[in-house]
Amino acid sequence: MSDIKKKSPIWHPFTQHALFPEMTHIARGDGAYLYTKDGHRLIDGISSWWVVTHGHCHPRLQAAAKAQMEKLDQVIFAGYTHDPAEEVARGMVDLTPDGLDYVFFSDSGSTSVEVALKMALGYWYHIGSKRSKILVMENSYHGDTIGTMSVGERGVYNNPYNSLLFTVDCLPFPAKGAEQETLDQLEAKIKADPDGVAAFIVEPLIQGAGGMMMYSAETLREMHRICQEHDVLFIADEVMTGWGRTGTLFACEQAGIVPDIACYSKGITGGFLPLAVTMCHERIFNAHYSEDRSKTFFHSSSYTANPIACAVAAENIRMWQDEPVMERVSRLASSHANWLEALARDDRVENLRQCGTIAAFDIKVTDGGYLSDIAPRLYRYFQENGILLRPLGNTVYLMTPYCLSDDDLSHLYGTIGRALDDLS
Numbered sequence: 001m002s003d004i005k006k007k008s009p010i011w012h013p014f015t016q017h018a019l020f021p022e023m024t025h026i027a028r029g030d031g032a033y034l035y036t037k038d039g040h041r042l043i044d045g046i047s048s049w050w051v052v053t054h055g056h057c058h059p060r061l062q063a064a065a066k067a068q069m070e071k072l073d074q075v076i077f078a079g080y081t082h083d084p085a086e087e088v089a090r091g092m093v094d095l096t097p098d099g100l101d102y103v104f105f106s107d108s109g110s111t112s113v114e115v116a117l118k119m120a121l122g123y124w125y126h127i128g129s130k131r132s133k134i135l136v137m138e139n140s141y142h143g144d145t146i147g148t149m150s151v152g153e154r155g156v157y158n159n160p161y162n163s164l165l166f167t168v169d170c171l172p173f174p175a176k177g178a179e180q181e182t183l184d185q186l187e188a189k190i191k192a193d194p195d196g197v198a199a200f201i202v203e204p205l206i207q208g209a210g211g212m213m214m215y216s217a218e219t220l221r222e223m224h225r226i227c228q229e230h231d232v233l234f235i236a237d238e239v240m241t242g243w244g245r246t247g248t249l250f251a252c253e254q255a256g257i258v259p260d261i262a263c264y265s266k267g268i269t270g271g272f273l274p275l276a277v278t279m280c281h282e283r284i285f286n287a288h289y290s291e292d293r294s295k296t297f298f299h300s301s302s303y304t305a306n307p308i309a310c311a312v313a314a315e316n317i318r319m320w321q322d323e324p325v326m327e328r329v330s331r332l333a334s335s336h337a338n339w340l341e342a343l344a345r346d347d348r349v350e351n352l353r354q355c356g357t358i359a360a361f362d363i364k365v366t367d368g369g370y371l372s373d374i375a376p377r378l379y380r381y382f383q384e385n386g387i388l389l390r391p392l393g394n395t396v397y398l399m400t401p402y403c404l405s406d407d408d409l410s411h412l413y414g415t416i417g418r419a420l421d422d423l424s
């Protein structure tokens with residue numbers, strides 16, 4: 001291996017360099033398109049890993065970044081504040097369900113989840129309770145740091161680090177028809193240790209990295225109700241589901257619930273710059289509010305609430321408020337529904353499913369799972385046909401920017417159909 005002549009010193013994420021030595025070199029982005037250095041155009045079928053909502057290089061977001069970088073680049077956020085952060089915080093309080101009153105900034109989905117876990121444990125600790133157990137749902141993904149891996153599904157991606165991961169209690173996924181089993185187990189696990197369970201963390205309505213696994217709003221509502229009944233903090237990880245992905249601005253809206261703690265990132269800047277917020281109910285903040293300095297929330301990262309990232313997020317929030325973004329979301333969702341209906345007649349695929357602007361299905365294979373051989377073959381096929389799609393094992397999904405044209409959506413589904421013909 002070591003005699004490989006690497007062209008670049010970069011070690012890429014989720015990339016097996018021995019099997020994929022060549023990176024695709026992107027030079028520019030525009031709307032739903034990416035352009036390679038040698039001039040090929042790719043349709044961004046996965047919004048550059050679920051972050052780009054309005055399209056690449058959106059002029060409004062560009063303008064916001066440019067204006068801010070001429071005023072203030074970065075400032076310490078402990079003891080200091082600035083307009084862009086204040087605008088984002090107020091905007092988030094307006095957009096999210098009533099009851100999420102405090103906003104803590106960080107820079108990625110993973111850090112927003114770490115913050116959520118620390119807030120939950122800090123809450124119980126500071127009010128003098130011993131509760132510290134975290135409940136999770138089978139098949140979850142909450143990030144790749146040690147803490148977020150601990151609350152996520154264990155498997156090939158975190159085997160080497162198992163000794164460091166903390167113990168959690170895991171509920172079965174509420175598959176269609178088996179929802180009651182999940183609810184019963186949630187209640188049973190809490191009742192078995194009423195003074196031990198601190199929080200339950202979920203991806204609302206759809207698990208992303210776990211394979212676009214969907215469950216009903218009613219189940220989400222019931223899980224929340226059970227937690228409320230037993231005073232267990234409910235943490236919603238809206239990192240992927242936020243910003244229109246599920247057909248509403250945030251997934252929790254569909255269940256009519258207000259989580260105690262919620263994490264938002266990915267689309268918060270429209271996919272332009274890294275930023276995240278963790279929002280919480282005032283009781284969480286109040287438990288840390290004290291003249292006793294040991295109750296301070298001891299969390300920060302160097303770039304907390306970076307002004308440029310915040311200025312872009314503030315502009316993104318304004319876009320949701322003054323442009324018909326929700327109409328674009330609905331239009332894309334109904335186009336997917338039509339295409340999926342047609343694809344359902346193909347017996348080489350199964351489990352067709354949709355959650356708002358996210359469409360997914362499984363290709364029938366003998367070697368399912370994340371390491372299924374079909375994934376890299378499809379990935380290459382799509383790329384050769386001008387499409388960026390990155391199947392999760394034998395699960396193919398589409399999660400495009402909302403500016404995608406009907407023609408491009410038709411090209412995506414057409415190419416998927418041809419891939420099934422050519423690769424089977």
Ligand SMILES: *Cc1c(COP(=O)(O)O)cnc(C)c1O
Pocket residue numbers: 107108109110111113141142143144203208209237238239240241265266
């Ligand atoms: C992507 C994702 C994360 C992690 O976000 P990063 O910005 O990659 O750290 C956490 N939770 C969910 C549900 C995600 O989809």
